[in-house]
Amino acid sequence: MVQLLDGKALALQIKDEIANEVRALTKEGHRAPHLAAVIVGEDGASMTYVANKEKSSKEVGFTSSVYRMSEKTTEAQLLETIEFLNNDPDIDGFIVQLPLPKHINEQKVINTISADKDVDGFTPVNIGRMVLGEDCFVPATPMGICTLLKRYGIETAGKHCVVLGRSNIVGTPAANLLSRKGFDCTVTMCHSKTQNLAELTRQADILVVAIGKPEFVTADMVKPGAVVVDVGIHRVADATKKNGYRVIGDVKHSEVDAKCSWVTPVPGGVGPLTIVSLLENTLKAYKRK
Numbered sequence: 001m002v003q004l005l006d007g008k009a010l011a012l013q014i015k016d017e018i019a020n021e022v023r024a025l026t027k028e029g030h031r032a033p034h035l036a037a038v039i040v041g042e043d044g045a046s047m048t049y050v051a052n053k054e055k056s057s058k059e060v061g062f063t064s065s066v067y068r069m070s071e072k073t074t075e076a077q078l079l080e081t082i083e084f085l086n087n088d089p090d091i092d093g094f095i096v097q098l099p100l101p102k103h104i105n106e107q108k109v110i111n112t113i114s115a116d117k118d119v120d121g122f123t124p125v126n127i128g129r130m131v132l133g134e135d136c137f138v139p140a141t142p143m144g145i146c147t148l149l150k151r152y153g154i155e156t157a158g159k160h161c162v163v164l165g166r167s168n169i170v171g172t173p174a175a176n177l178l179s180r181k182g183f184d185c186t187v188t189m190c191h192s193k194t195q196n197l198a199e200l201t202r203q204a205d206i207l208v209v210a211i212g213k214p215e216f217v218t219a220d221m222v223k224p225g226a227v228v229v230d231v232g233i234h235r236v237a238d239a240t241k242k243n244g245y246r247v248i249g250d251v252k253h254s255e256v257d258a259k260c261s262w263v264t265p266v267p268g269g270v271g272p273l274t275i276v277s278l279l280e281n282t283l284k285a286y287k288r289k
Helices: 007-027 044-059 075-087 106-112 124-131 140-151 171-179 197-201 253-259 270-288
Strands: 034-040 063-069 093-096 160-164 186-190 206-209 227-230 234-237 245-248
Touching: 007 044, 007 140, 007 270, 034 044, 034 075, 034 270, 044 063, 044 270, 063 075, 075 093, 075 106, 093 270, 124 171, 140 171, 140 227, 140 270, 160 171, 160 197, 171 186, 171 206, 186 197
Parallel strands: 034 063, 034 093, 160 186, 160 206, 206 227
Antiparallel strands: 234 245
16 A cells, blocks of 8 residues: 655644744744745746745744846846845845746856855755765755655665656755765666666666656556655646646656555645755754854
8 A cells, every 4th residue: 555755744744843943042032044035037836936935934933035036137137136145144045046047047146156045055065065975955855855755764774766867956966865874775866868767767666756757657667665756746737627737747646656655746745845945954054153
């Protein structure tokens, strides 16, 4: 019988823990932690994510600021805003919501963010510290994956973990973290150029899917009893739904779930933990001060 890695329920539990800690700090006369977000343009998914981040920040007692900039914002204007946030002592951490408009160099923007306020964990300094196993801000989605596995008591030591996808935001950091002490997985990273892909995914005790293709992983690619973590999130048109769409992942759950021991639902799996990880990183940045 498959069991759910319920990110929604776990996120509520962790938010309660953070809220209690913030309450205790403010009772002692300290100010609340402050998380800011910068959003350029009006990408629908980005706007939803930033709105959820704002809502979650307020739920745990954080101060939340959002800097909304137009699609026509120049790179120089954005870098100026980042420098302002880097130097504002009242802001503990901030994110620049990706993707950015095409005329702005994403890596240049990321490189400008202060490593001490980089609660997304994307700057070269934090990525470098993570690879070396040093104290750092871990990227939010990989951190969410690790939190799910740890809190649900999934056995990882010595297990074969296959990570599908090699992005800097999910696949690469997730593979790194799961191979480290504390998780101790043997990790295989696969991507769009991998040959005999299904052969490799069928060997996985733990399969992390972040390939960005709707319902890409089918039942014949999964080993019976595997733990499957689906990071994908896609909107597909569905006339039967009130909002006109339904949300699906990178895994074909109608086929795959029956084969798993544990699986993340979509939505309600990794997504809620991504925002919680951002809150945890902000609290950590605040405490460092």
